[in-house]
Amino acid sequence: xxxxxxxxxxxxxxxxxxxxxxxxxxxxxxxxxxxxxxxxxxxxxxxxxxxxxxxxxxxxxxxxxxxxxxxxxxxxxxxxxxxxxxxxxxxxxxxxxxxxxxxxxxxxxxxxxxxxxxxxxxxxxxxxxxxxxxxxxxxxxxxxxxxxxxxxxxxxxxxxxxxxxxxxxxxxxxxxxxxxxxxxxxxxxxxxxxxxxxxxxxxxxxxxxxxxxxxxxxxxxxxxxxxxxxxxxxxxxxxxxxxxxxxxxxxxxxxxxxxxxxxxxxxxxxxxxxxxxxxxxxxxxxxxxxxxxxxxxxxxxxxxxxxxxxxxxxxxxxxxxxxxxxxxxxxxxxxxxxxxxxxxxxxxxxxxxxxxxxxxxxxxxxxxxxxxxxxxxxxxxxxxxxxxxxxxxxxxxxxxxxxxxxxxxxxxx
Amino acid sequence: xxxxxxxxxxxxxxxxxxxxxxxxxxxxxxxxxxxxxxxxxxxxxxxxxxxxxxxxxxxxxxxxxxxxxxxxxxxxxxxxxxxx
Ligand SMILES: [Mg+2]
Numbered sequence: 350x351x352x353x354x355x356x357x358x359x360x361x362x363x364x365x366x367x368x369x370x371x372x373x374x375x376x377x378x379x380x381x382x383x384x385x386x387x388x389x390x391x392x393x394x395x396x397x398x399x400x401x402x403x404x405x406x407x408x409x410x411x412x413x414x415x416x417x418x419x420x421x422x423x424x425x426x427x428x429x430x431x432x433x434x435x436x437x438x439x440x441x442x443x444x445x446x447x448x449x450x451x452x453x454x455x456x457x458x459x460x461x462x463x464x465x466x467x468x469x470x471x472x473x474x475x476x477x478x479x480x481x482x483x484x485x486x487x488x489x490x491x492x493x494x495x496x497x498x499x500x501x502x503x504x505x506x507x508x509x510x511x512x513x514x515x516x517x518x519x520x521x522x523x524x525x526x527x528x529x530x531x532x533x534x535x536x537x538x539x540x541x542x543x544x545x546x547x548x549x550x551x552x553x554x555x556x557x558x559x560x561x562x563x564x565x566x567x568x569x570x571x572x573x574x575x576x577x578x579x580x581x582x583x584x585x586x587x588x589x590x591x592x593x594x595x596x597x598x599x600x601x602x603x604x605x606x607x608x609x610x611x612x613x614x615x616x617x618x619x620x621x622x623x624x625x626x627x628x629x630x631x632x633x634x635x636x637x638x639x640x641x642x643x644x645x646x647x648x649x650x651x652x653x654x655x656x657x658x659x660x661x662x663x664x665x666x667x668x669x670x671x672x673x674x675x676x677x678x679x680x681x682x683x684x685x686x687x688x689x690x691x692x693x694x695x696x697x698x699x700x701x702x703x704x705x706x707x708x709x710x711x712x713x714x715x716x717x718x719x720x721x722x723x724x725x726x727x728x729x730x731x732x733x734x735x736x737x738x739x740x741x742x743x744x745x746x747x748x749x750x751x752x753x754x755x756x757x758x759x760x761x762x
Numbered sequence: 763x764x765x766x767x768x769x770x771x772x773x774x775x776x777x778x779x780x781x782x783x784x785x786x787x788x789x790x791x792x793x794x795x796x797x798x799x800x801x802x803x804x805x806x807x808x809x810x811x812x813x814x815x816x817x818x819x820x821x822x823x824x825x826x827x828x829x830x831x832x833x834x835x836x837x838x839x840x841x842x843x844x845x846x
Contacts (some may be wrong), residue, residue, distance in 0.1 A: 369809070369814065369816075370814050371814060436807075436816070484806075484816065485809055486816060561794055612795030
């Protein structure tokens with residue numbers, strides 16, 4: 350019996366959440382961007398109004414502004430994205446327990462076992478779409494097919510707020526004319542190879558001899574030919590949702606080179622302020638810290654260390670980063686840029702063995718202190734409370750806006 | 763004339779059944795005025811249409827009038843009329 354797979358894709362997820370949470374944004378071109386006044390800030394997401402002006406994800410903020418001078422750029426609110434991503438999954442869970450997330454805003458659902466009670470795949474997809482709008486105020490596009498690859502393709506074919514059905518009997522007519530690069534598994538590099546063979550559409554790919562592609566693309570070549578023919582048997586993996594983050598970091602290139610340890614300490618302290626906040630939002634603790642130092646001749650060095658006790662405390666991470674720095678850097682040259690990364694993240698809830706030699710009580714205290722600081726910032730803004738050393742004019746830290754926004758690694762947009 | 767609304771957070775007195783079913787009994791505005799909830803017609807997850815936000819939506823009757831009360835992450839709000 351053939352399977353019934355849905356692929357649900359929340360439309361313009363970040364931008365849609367922002368517009369949903371702020372009425373004044375609705376109807377205007379809106380983009381979610383890394384630090385707004387930073388020359389290096391980039392577009393993380395945009396809504397349809399912004400898309401009309403050609404605004405693209407990944408391009409520099411100033412470029413986007415040139416295309417669309419009325420573009421409203423808002424900072425990202427990851428905690429909200431996580432919240433709505435989870436709420437969407439709660440809706441999916443009413444239809445099946447076989448749910449496989451693909452990034453924050455996409456999921457595959459295997460509803461083969463549910464159609465007896467709930468109706469056809471298309472009916473289920475439409476119902477989910479309606480509930481999404483009613484319950485969360487967000488729209489999705491859904492693809493319904495007999496495998497994951499075509500379901501995903503279907504969800505891309507009609508946006509926003511639509512359902513596309515690709516059946517076994519019709520798929521050749523419906524999708525063989527589409528560009529091969531529309532199919533999951535055909536990235537930019539593969540697309541280049543294919544077009545060098547004169548293969549441009551999914552249909553052309555489907556009819557290609559496996560031998561030909563195997564030579565250039567190996568196993569992947571054979572795989573994508575099978576995909577194009579509807580032969581994708583991979584199951585919808587039933588994975589528990591974990592935001593795919595392995596590290597959280599911030600880096601900065603200072604306007605003037607750093608000449609001594611005190612200056613480095615200031616920078617590290619400033620960089621880690623946001624790290625603690627992010628860890629808290631994601632419900633994670635760091636098991637270690639990594640620092641990346643670039644000197645005035647622009648050569649990089651990286652060091653890392655493991656903690657005795659996991660933490661989400663900004664101050665503990667700053668202190669450990671600095672200790673690591675002091676131990677490792679020999680000051681043969683001044684420093685141009687500093688990156689601090691909290692690494693080996695684990696869920697905050699996990700119990701852990703306490704190490705007798707590390708002062709757990711102290712860390713506990715620091716974490717509670719950070720929590721308090723956090724709640725003050727929540728209420729009164731980011732600069733309501735700051736480490737004293739960061740208040741002076743003697744720091745070489747660029748203003749907040751200039752700090753690069755580093756996306757948590759592994760995050761798919 | 764277009765009616766303006768704003769999100770108004772309120773205090774809520776709750777009644778919880780042994781099965782864990784929650785029923786709002788009264789709502790209290792910041793100025794201290796309390797209204798009895800006469801009836802709860804329906805409970806569903808929904809997003810607010812007049813103000814921003816989502817949550818568990820209680821369709822309630824207060825002083826003979828139908829209105830919505832939302833609960834989101836432990837905080838409760840209503841779609842209040844904005845004065846202008
Ligand atoms: Mg999407």
